[in-house]
Amino acid sequence: MKRYGIIALVAIFLVSVLLLISCSGGGDNSGSVGGTISIYVSSGTGNDSNDGTMGEPLATIQAALQMKSSEEAQSANIHVAKGTYSVTNERLDFDNDEVYGGYSSDFSNRSITTYQTIITNTQTSGEWVRTVSLVNSTMDGFTIEGADVSGSSRAVSIQDNVTFSNNMVYGGDAAGNPGDTECISMGGQDSTIENCTLYSGDTAVGATTALFIDSVTGETVVEGNDIYAGQGIDCGGIGLQGSDSITVRDNFIYGGYGDFNDGNSGTTGIRINSSSGVVENNTITGGENGNMATGIFIGLASDMFIRNNLVYAGDPTSGSRGIEVRDSSTGYIVNNTIDGGAGNGAYGIVLSLGAKPDIRNNIVFISGGSAPYCVYCADTTAYPDNLIANDLWSTGGATYLYFNGSDYSSLGDGSGVNALSFAGGNIDYDPVFTDPDGTDNDVTTIDDNDWHLTAGSPAEVKGGGSTFFNGQFNYDRDDNPRDGAWSIGAYEQD
Numbered sequence: 082m083k084r085y086g087i088i089a090l091v092a093i094f095l096v097s098v099l100l101l102i103s104c105s106g107g108g109d110n111s112g113s114v115g116g117t118i119s120i121y122v123s124s125g126t127g128n129d130s131n132d133g134t135m136g137e138p139l140a141t142i143q144a145a146l147q148m149k150s151s152e153e154a155q156s157a158n159i160h161v162a163k164g165t166y167s168v169t170n171e172r173l174d175f176d177n178d179e180v181y182g183g184y185s186s187d188f189s190n191r192s193i194t195t196y197q198t199i200i201t202n203t204q205t206s207g208e209w210v211r212t213v214s215l216v217n218s219t220m221d222g223f224t225i226e227g228a229d230v231s232g233s234s235r236a237v238s239i240q241d242n243v244t245f246s247n248n249m250v251y252g253g254d255a256a257g258n259p260g261d262t263e264c265i266s267m268g269g270q271d272s273t274i275e276n277c278t279l280y281s282g283d284t285a286v287g288a289t290t291a292l293f294i295d296s297v298t299g300e301t302v303v304e305g306n307d308i309y310a311g312q313g314i315d316c317g318g319i320g321l322q323g324s325d326s327i328t329v330r331d332n333f334i335y336g337g338y339g340d341f342n343d344g345n346s347g348t349t350g351i352r353i354n355s356s357s358g359v360v361e362n363n364t365i366t367g368g369e370n371g372n373m374a375t376g377i378f379i380g381l382a383s384d385m386f387i388r389n390n391l392v393y394a395g396d397p398t399s400g401s402r403g404i405e406v407r408d409s410s411t412g413y414i415v416n417n418t419i420d421g422g423a424g425n426g427a428y429g430i431v432l433s434l435g436a437k438p439d440i441r442n443n444i445v446f447i448s449g450g451s452a453p454y455c456v457y458c459a460d461t462t463a464y465p466d467n468l469i470a471n472d473l474w475s476t477g478g479a480t481y482l483y484f485n486g487s488d489y490s491s492l493g494d495g496s497g498v499n500a501l502s503f504a505g506g507n508i509d510y511d512p513v514f515t516d517p518d519g520t521d522n523d524v525t526t527i528d529d530n531d532w533h534l535t536a537g538s539p540a541e542v543k544g545g546g547s548t549f550f551n552g553q554f555n556y557d558r559d560d561n562p563r564d565g566a567w568s569i570g571a572y573e574q575d
Contacts, residue, residue, distance in 0.1 A: 129371065159180045160184055222247050226250075235262070316348040338369060347370060364527060379412065379436075393525070393530075394424065404419060416442060427453045428454045433463045458483055
């Protein structure tokens with residue numbers, strides 16, 4: 082009896098194995114319930130009745146997601162060939178997936194520039210219409226177009242453990258009221274956006290933001306991207322709020338084109354509210370509009386570290402601000418090169434409403450504009466926690482400091498800036514940049530301005546910086562080491 086019992090158990094086991102094999106996909110999209118399935122999609126050669134293998138691809142990304150669901154796979158590796166893929170009624174929701182574009186039609190080659198893979202949203206109405214949503218996923222090698230809608234538009238939504246790389250995103254145009262438009266909205270934790278190009282789109286009566294980051298925690302990184310706000314009433318390259326420990330690094334950020342509509346409109350490269358983290362090695366311009374342009378805005382923030390950035394405030398018809406800090410914010414503004422811009426009231430750094438950041442080792446100057454100030458304390462509650470070893474370059478007739486109702490037009494130890502309790506070691510020297518207005522001889526187009534120091538730069542600039550933050554960071558924006566005497570500004574030259 083025992084012998085027959087064992088034979089019966091073996092037979093049951095073999096039947097179970099055969100059933101599992103029959104449930105799994107075949108060919109290139111093999112998988113199992115709860116496992117990973119590989120799916121191929123080609124708009125040119127595919128058909129949604131195919132089996133989704135490399136030799137028999139599907140025609141639409143929607144069909145790939147449906148195949149993942151019908152086979153009860155936990156995740157999918159989706160390979161998408163060149164072509165245009167339309168989203169009409171429902172967004173593409175990726176969860177635990179890896180999605181790669183830029184393949185040739187037969188999947189024998191991959192080049193995201195040669196084999197452009199476009200996902201476009203053709204919807205014309207709705208509120209916060211999205212094209213793609215990602216959670217716990219990777220997406221690489223696509224052009225993603227948001228919808229042109231009568232309401233508000235958002236091309237991509239990211240939430241938790243997403244790697245979004247080598248993509249181009251257009252936010253879409255919005256015509257509703259308020260009619261806001263965004264390229265990407267990011268929340269959750271531990272996501273990365275890298276090597277992408279973002280254009281936020283235009284809106285007639287609303288706000289346009291290329292990248293909006295809300296309540297993010299963990300290891301969240303925005304790195305190596307080109308980020309452009311579009312045209313609207315209030316525009317921003319990056320909007321960051323309620324987030325902790327985020328890193329924004331090595332990006333080009335443009336604040337957009339604002340249309341003056343009310344006293345609060347304007348353009349901003351990065352707007353930071355109630356957040357902490359690091360903003361480093363970026364090139365930032367506040368944009369241009371009929372009101373206010375600001376390179377970096379910081380409000381209600383603690384321990385933000387702003388370092389090694391090139392900042393141009395912008396080219397508005399009203400005021401321009403390189404970096405504005407307000408609302409009791411603290412933190413550190415260290416080793417940046419800051420141009421207060423070309424506004425009617427051009428300030429390198431502005432403090433107000435209780436703001437007290439530590440300001441060290443910055444080159445601050447005003448290349449254009451009127452009523453220029455290197456540092457401007459707008460009320461008696463706001464002043465630097467430290468103002469140490471900055472090159473407050475008085476080019477364009479800039480006043481060094483406005484504080485407690487007075488202009489400080491000297492640096493001396495008597496009644497000058499360096500006599501103040503929070504100040505010391507500040508200088509006024511021409512930094513002798515390599516090419517301050519670039520090959521086009523226009524300082525407002527910051528992307529070609531070369532603000533490297535030269536061999537002819539004054540020794541006080543090349544080696545006059547404070548080493549207070551030695552050990553917290555030891556590099557310049559080119560990743561050259563800062564050792565010994567630090568240079569002032571974003572670049573090390575010693």
